[in-house]
Amino acid sequence: MRTPDKVSGCLILRFDFHIKRFTIKKKEKVMFTMSDKIVLTGIKPTGMPHLGNYVGALKPLVEMSKSNKTFMFIADLHALNFMRDAAALRRHTYEIAAIMVALGLDLKNAVLFRQSDIVEVSQLATMLMNVTPKGLMNRAHSYKAATDKNAAAGLDIDAGVNMGLYTYPVLMAADILLYNSDIVPVGADQKQHVEFARDIAGYFNHIYGPTFKMPVPEIGRDTGIIPGLDGRKMSKSYGNVIPLFAPAPELKKKVMRIITDSRLPGEPKDPDTLTIFQLYKHFAARDEVAAMHGQLLAGMGYGDAKKILFEKMDSVLSAPRMEYERLMNNTAELDKILDDGAARARVVAAETYKRVRRAMLG
Ligand code: TRP
Numbered sequence: 001m002r003t004p005d006k007v008s009g010c011l012i013l014r015f016d017f018h019i020k021r022f023t024i025k026k027k028e029k030v031m032f033t034m035s036d037k038i039v040l041t042g043i044k045p046t047g048m049p050h051l052g053n054y055v056g057a058l059k060p061l062v063e064m065s066k067s068n069k070t071f072m073f074i075a076d077l078h079a080l081n082f083m084r085d086a087a088a089l090r091r092h093t094y095e096i097a098a099i100m101v102a103l104g105l106d107l108k109n110a111v112l113f114r115q116s117d118i119v120e121v122s123q124l125a126t127m128l129m130n131v132t133p134k135g136l137m138n139r140a141h142s143y144k145a146a147t148d149k150n151a152a153a154g155l156d157i158d159a160g161v162n163m164g165l166y167t168y169p170v171l172m173a174a175d176i177l178l179y180n181s182d183i184v185p186v187g188a189d190q191k192q193h194v195e196f197a198r199d200i201a202g203y204f205n206h207i208y209g210p211t212f213k214m215p216v217p218e219i220g221r222d223t224g225i226i227p228g229l230d231g232r233k234m235s236k237s238y239g240n241v242i243p244l245f246a247p248a249p250e251l252k253k254k255v256m257r258i259i260t261d262s263r264l265p266g267e268p269k270d271p272d273t274l275t276i277f278q279l280y281k282h283f284a285a286r287d288e289v290a291a292m293h294g295q296l297l298a299g300m301g302y303g304d305a306k307k308i309l310f311e312k313m314d315s316v317l318s319a320p321r322m323e324y325e326r327l328m329n330n331t332a333e334l335d336k337i338l339d340d341g342a343a344r345a346r347v348v349a350a351e352t353y354k355r356v357r358r359a360m361l362g
Contacts, residue, residue, distance in 0.1 A: 229275070
């Protein structure tokens with residue numbers, strides 16, 4: 001169910017106008033002018049990301065932060081529906097923060113914070129519950145995956161499903177709408193959630209008048225699928241990942257384990273179907289990529305190609321890996337960064353929430 005485009009288009013226009021007036025009238029120090037696109041994304045703290053996450057999501061986010069106002073939070077509240085170990089959750093939260101800083105996130109443009117540090121997000125989620133149709137949640141991919149699995153096992157369809165999982169998309173809509181996001185870069189698996197946020201914003205605006213902007217999902221475009229050790233998509237569930245900041249010896253071991261066919265050195269290889277080459281493309285400079293392409297066609301052996309791949313990866317990753325380790329031994333520094341981020345995020349959150357309160361409660 002969608003708000004008709006015509007209606008939402010008209011709402012967006014009116015909303016822009018409203019915000020502009022609002023901003024000028026209050027003469028506040030404008031943190032984000034309307035011409036800026038506000039980018040927002042959340043990363044769930046579930047342990048060390050892998051190179052597929054790095055190439056497809058983390059690296060593009062760091063690039064984006066150089067030219068956009070970016071809200072980037074660690075979605076600890078979203079992890080609660082399955083993570084029961086508070087100490088692990090805290091550690092994973094630091095890990096994500098340390099990774100983003102170590103990869104060079106621009107902390108001037110990017111507001112890096114813990115989702116749970118901003119109470120308004122929970123308050124907004126409570127408000128949004130009231131305009132969110134239950135049927136919309138029934139259609140969420142992640143909920144349906146859980147119920148399908150239960151059905152197949154002959155269980156009650158809702159066995160093991162908690163309300164955190166069921167209402168996950170409402171909290172995510174609150175994340176997105178709270179910070180007036182324009183662009184939400186996510187993986188393809190999260191696209192539906194961003195569309196739900198648009199739907200929920202549309203329902204709300206329809207009932208209470210223009211209040212929320214319409215966010216647009218941005219699905220990683222050119223990176224394609226990053227292959228794992230066995231050639232299938234790199235994914236934790238396939239057990240074929242290379243962890244982003246694996247120590248050099250472990251990285252080397254993983255690279256050496258990349259599965260190849262039995263073609264011998266001297267036999268020509270097809271770079272486009274080769275995991276080694278597909279990974280190399282994301283780390284090496286253009287001329288280096290072209291060089292390996294030619295050498296593979298000319299019969300370069302897999303062992304040599306793997307060695308070059310490992311050395312290139314290690315040279316790209318070793319400096320950020322060291323910075324990551326330094327930060328993880330200095331959590332006070334991470335706390336300071338996250339507290340700073342929370343203070344900046346809170347300014348925007350409080351303002352949006354006030355607008356919502358006024359609209360709903362008078
Ligand atoms: N659900 C996202 C994931 O699992 C994480 C997330 C939470 C998020 N809130 C968000 C992403 C808001 C984008 C915007 O990857």
